Amino acid sequence: MQQIDLLIVGGEVINAFSRRFLDVAVSEGKVVGLLNSDAPKPPARKVIQAKGLYVLPGAIDPHTHLGSGAKVFGNIPATMKACTQALALGGTTTVMEMIPPKKGMTLFEGASQARAEREGNMAIDFAFHPSIPSSEDSVMAQLENCADEGIASFHASFEGSRGREALNEGILYHLLTLARERRMMMIVHAEDSRLNEAIIKQTPNAGAVEKVSSCRPWLSETSAVRRAVFVSELTRGPLYFEHLGAGPSLNAVRSARLAGLPVYAETCPHYLCFSEEIYKTSRGVEFLKSPPLRRKADVEALWRGIQDGTISSVATDESLALLQKKREATEQLPAYQVSGGLNQIELRLAVMQTEMVVRRGMPIEKVVHCLATGPAMVFGLYPRKGTIEIGSDADLVLFDPKVTRKIRNEDLHQGTDYTIFEGWQVQGIPRMTILRGTILAEDGCIVGPDDGGQWLARKIDPSVTGGPAA
16 A cells, blocks of 8 residues: 555544544645544554544635734734734634725735735735725726636625725625636625614714614614615625624524525624624723624524524634724724724634534534635635545544533734633643645644645636525
C-alpha cells in the first residue's frame, strides 16, 4: 500500500446526514480514504489517535467583517493573523468576509485588493462577498465580472446607511434576475430603513441603549424579508437572508421554501442565546449590534427554525470591537447607530454544540449542517468543504464532546477586551484543527503556519440556486 500523509484512527466521523466510526486517510491535503476499523490501513507519516472524539468537517463562518478589526489591531495583516488563528482554535477552517469596495473601485477591484492584503496573512482559507454600494447600471456588469472570476455571491441592504443606497423592489428585481442567470447567491440585510426612521421619530428618548430594539424593531426586519421574498417569487432568484432574528421573518422564509423558492436563512449565536431584555441591564452596551437582539418569543422561534431546517447556517457576523470604544460611541451617537463585534469567533462551535446538543437534545449532525455543510452548499464550496468524503479537502476538527470549560475572555485569542459569552459554561471543545491535512491548532495552542490560508474561487450548484437545496 502506498504511504499516506496522515491517518486519524478511532474517531467517530460526523457528517450532516451520517455518523460512523471510521478511520480517515489523508494525502496531499485531501481525504483519500474512509476505512472501517478492521480494514487494512496504509502506512502513514503521522497517525493521530481520536478514540472518544468526534471527527467533524472544519466549520465555515460565512458572514464576517474581519477587516473592521483593523481598528483594534492597527492594520489588516495583524488583524487577519489574529482573527484567523482564533477561528482555527475554535474549529473554523474557512471564513467569508463582506467586502465593501473603496470609493472609485469596482466590486471586483475591491475584492482583488482585499485578496492581496490577506494572502500570506491568513491561517485558514477564505472567500468574499462584495457589498453593493449603489444601483448604478455599471454594478450589473461588475457582478458579471465577479461571477467570471469565481466570486459567486454578493451583498446588498434594505438599510441605506454607511454610504449604501437602500434596496427597493426595482433594484432587487434586476439583481435577483442576474443572480438566477449567473448562479450567484444574493445576500440581503433585511431592515426597512424608512420604517425605522418613522418609528425613531415617535420614540421618546430614542437614543438610549434600552430603546435600541424599539427603534430597529422586528417588524422592520420582517417587512424587508417579505418584500424580498415577493421579488424572489417573481424572478426565481436565489436569496440568503443574513442575521435573521425575528420569528415572523423566519415564517416568511419557511413559506417561501415550502413553495420551492431558493430562499435561505442565517442566524447568529447572539440571537439564539440572548434577548432584547439585556439592553435594560448594565451589560447593554456590550450587545449593541446591527440588527439588535429580539424578543424572547423570537429566540424560541429561531430554535424551531434550526430544528426544522428553515435555518441553513449559523454565522457570527463578527466585526471585532473594544468595549471601551463602544461605550465612547454611545456618548456621541444614538445607541441604534452603534454597532460592532460581540467577540465570539473562537466560540461558535463550542457554544452551538452546548446549546443544540447538550441543552436541546439535537443530534450533532445538525451542528455540522448549520456550521459547515449548509454554508458550504449555499455558497458554492460543497463538497470540497463542509463534509468528510473521499476527495474533499482534509479540513477536520477533532472534537471532545465531554470536556467542560468556563469561557473567559482572557483565555481567548481574538485580542479584544470582552466577549458576550463571558462566564458561560460549555460542554465540548475542539482538540485539534486541521486545514487541508496540516495541523493548525492543538489543545488550545496554534502549532501550524499562520500564512497558509488560500483564497477560494466558487461556483454554486444549480440545485441550490434553483430551489431550497440546503
